[in-house]
Amino acid sequence: MANFQIIMPKLGESIIEATITKWLKAPGDTIEEDDAIVEIATDKVDSEIPSPVEGTLKEVLFEEGEVVEVGKVIAIIETEGEESAPAEAIPAEAAAPAASAAVVKEKETEALVTPQADAEATRFYSPLVKNIAKTEGVSMAELENISGSGKEGRVTKQDILDFLKNKPASVSPAPKAAAPASAAVAPPVVSAAGDEIVEMDRMRKLIADHMVMSKQVSPHVTSFIEVDMTNVVNWRNKMKDVVMKRDSEKLTFTPIIIEATAQAIKDHPRINASVDGTNIIIRKNINIGMAAALPDGNLIVPVIKNADQKNLLGLAKDVNDLANRARTNSLLPDEIQGGTFTTTNFGSFASITGTPIIYQPQVAILGIGAIRKKPVVIETPQGDMIGIRHMMILSLAYDHRIVDGALGGMYLKRLADLLENFDPERNI
Numbered sequence: 001m002a003n004f005q006i007i008m009p010k011l012g013e014s015i016i017e018a019t020i021t022k023w024l025k026a027p028g029d030t031i032e033e034d035d036a037i038v039e040i041a042t043d044k045v046d047s048e049i050p051s052p053v054e055g056t057l058k059e060v061l062f063e064e065g066e067v068v069e070v071g072k073v074i075a076i077i078e079t080e081g082e083e084s085a086p087a088e089a090i091p092a093e094a095a096a097p098a099a100s101a102a103v104v105k106e107k108e109t110e111a112l113v114t115p116q117a118d119a120e121a122t123r124f125y126s127p128l129v130k131n132i133a134k135t136e137g138v139s140m141a142e143l144e145n146i147s148g149s150g151k152e153g154r155v156t157k158q159d160i161l162d163f164l165k166n167k168p169a170s171v172s173p174a175p176k177a178a179a180p181a182s183a184a185v186a187p188p189v190v191s192a193a194g195d196e197i198v199e200m201d202r203m204r205k206l207i208a209d210h211m212v213m214s215k216q217v218s219p220h221v222t223s224f225i226e227v228d229m230t231n232v233v234n235w236r237n238k239m240k241d242v243v244m245k246r247d248s249e250k251l252t253f254t255p256i257i258i259e260a261t262a263q264a265i266k267d268h269p270r271i272n273a274s275v276d277g278t279n280i281i282i283r284k285n286i287n288i289g290m291a292a293a294l295p296d297g298n299l300i301v302p303v304i305k306n307a308d309q310k311n312l313l314g315l316a317k318d319v320n321d322l323a324n325r326a327r328t329n330s331l332l333p334d335e336i337q338g339g340t341f342t343t344t345n346f347g348s349f350a351s352i353t354g355t356p357i358i359y360q361p362q363v364a365i366l367g368i369g370a371i372r373k374k375p376v377v378i379e380t381p382q383g384d385m386i387g388i389r390h391m392m393i394l395s396l397a398y399d400h401r402i403v404d405g406a407l408g409g410m411y412l413k414r415l416a417d418l419l420e421n422f423d424p425e426r427n428i
Contacts, residue, residue: 004053006037006075008068017069018042020062029057031077038074041202047333055079067150123148125155132160135213203298214360218399222355222367225394225412229371231422232256233390239428247313251428254290255315257368258343260418262286262308265341268411271403272340274361280402289339289359290319292326293348300326301359303339312428343368353393363403364411367395 008018022039025031036048037057058078062068125133125143133143138160146163148155191197200208232253240251265272265286274281286308289301302322307315325331341362346354347370356367371392378387394415398408 002079003058004055004077004079005073006049006051006077008040008070008072008074009047009049010070015042015070017067019067020064020074021046022064023060024048025057027057027059031055031057040068046202049074051077053077053079067154123153123155129155129157129160132157132164135216136160136164138164201296201298207299210360211357214358217360218358218363219401220355220358220397221400221403221405221408222395222397223405223408223412224353224396225416227392227394227416228376228420229253229390229392231424232419233371235422235424235426243313243316243428247317249313249316250320251316252319253347253371254343254345254368255312255319256422257419258288258290258304258307258315258319259312260415260422261288261341261343261366263418264411264415266308267414268407270407271364271398271411273363273402274340275363275399275402276361283340285338285340287338287340289336289342290322291342291344291359292323294329295327300331300336301339301342302326302331302335303337305338342366347371347392353395355395356397358397358399363399363401364408365397366415367397369393369395 018040019042020038021041023037024039025035025037031037031051031054033052033054034050037051038049038060040047040049055077057075059076060074061072061076062074068074123144129143132138142163143155143160146155146159147153149159150156236251236253236256243249243251269282270280272283272286274283285306287303287305288307289303291299291301293299302325304310304315304318304322310318322331322335325335339359339362342356342359342365344354344356344365345368346352347368350370352372353369354367356365358365369392371390373388374391375386376389376391378385378389394412396408396412
C-alpha cells in the first residue's frame with residue numbers, strides 16, 4: 001500500500017490560503033477517482049477538491065474551519081502502488097488537483113499592504129484581514145490587540161468587523177492616502193412584528209463588502225447615450241435561426257455588444273485601466289467580464305479573455321458557455337479572474353437603464369438597457385421624418401480620478417457608432 005498526499009490547491013494568483021469549510025469524506029471512506037473530498041473557501045472562490053486517485057481516506061490533517069496555506073498537505077489517501085513524493089517536493093501549482101463546482105464571488109481588492117510594516121506583527125494576518133484593516137485605518141498596534149478566535153489566535157474577518165463595530169469614537173483612524181475621513185456608520189434598524197429576517201449568505205456578504213468598497217475608492221460618474229439598434233435587431237432576427245441550425249449556438253445581443261465594446265476599447269485604451277496609488281495601469285489585454293445573475297439572486301462575473309481577438313461566432317460560444325456554467329456553479333477559478341472591463345445587462349430584466357457600480361480594480365463598467373421600439377426623428381437628405389426604431393440606452397460608470405467626462409463621452413459615442421452602423425448584410 002502507498003500514501004497519496006492531497007494538497008491545498010492554488011485557486012488564483014493572489015490566493016495564498018483557503019479555509020476548510022466541510023469534509024465530504026471521513027477517514028476510512030472508500031474514494032473513487034474524481035470523488036469530491038472536501039469543500040474549501042477563499043476570499044474569491046468556493047470549491048470542492050476532487051481526488052485524482054482511488055483508494056481509502058486514511059487521514060485528514062486539518063479540521064473544518066481551519067485556514068490552510070496553499071501547497072500544504074491536507075489529507076492522505078491510501079492507494080495501491082508506490083509511495084507518493086513528499087509534500088515539500090511537489091510544487092503547489094503542479095500538485096494541486098483541479099477545483100470544480102467553483103462558486104464565484106465579487107473580487108475583493110488584491111492589495112496585500114498592511115496598515116504598518118509587517119515587521120511589527122507578532123502573528124499571521126490573512127490578506128482579507130489586512131485589506132479591511134488598511135481600508136478602515138486600523139493600525140498594527142490596534143490589530144495586535146484584537147483577540148483572535150481563529151486557530152492559534154488568528155484574527156478572522158468577523159473578529160476585525162466586531163472590533164470596528166465596537167471601536168471607541170475617540171480612536172482616530174491612522175492617516176492614509178485617498179481614503180475617506182471616517183467610515184460611514186449604518187443607522188440602527190428595528191424589525192417589526194411579521195418582518196422576515198434573512199441572514200446574508202457568505203457570497204452576498206462579499207458582494208456587499210465589494211460594492212461599499214468600490215463606492216468609497218472610486219468617485220463614480222455615469223454618462224448615458226441612446227443607441228439606434230435597428231440594424232443589429234434586424235440582422236440578429238435574420239441570422240439567429242441560421243446560427244442555431246448550423247452551429248447549435250444561441251445568438252443573443254450580448255456577443256454583438258461585447259464585440260463593439262472591445263473595438264471601442266481599442267480606440268480608447270485608457271478606459272481599460274486600473275489605478276495603483278498615483279500610477280495608471282493601461283491594460284494590454286482586453287478581458288471583458290459579463291455580470292450574470294444566479295438563481296439565488298447573487299452575482300458572478302465570468303470573463304471573456306482577449307475578447308478583441310475573437311470573431312462574433314467565437315464570442316457567442318463563449319457567452320453561452322460561460323453563462324450556462326455560471327448558472328450551474330461549474331465555472332473554474334481562472335474564468336472569473338483577470339477582467340479589465342465589465343458589462344452588466346439591465347435589459348435582461350426589462351430595465352431601460354441603470355447606474356452600475358465599478359468592479360474594482362477596473363475603472364469603468366458598461367450598463368446595457370432593454371431594447372425597445374420608439375418613435376424617433378430620422379434625418380434624411382429629403383428632410384426629417386418620424387420612424388419606429390429599436391432604441392437602447394447604454395450607461396457608462398467610470399472612475400473620475402482618471403476618466404474624465406470627455407473620455408467617457410468619447411468612448412460611449414464610439415460604441416454607439418459601431419452599433420448603429422452595424423452591417424445588415426454581414427456574414428457569421
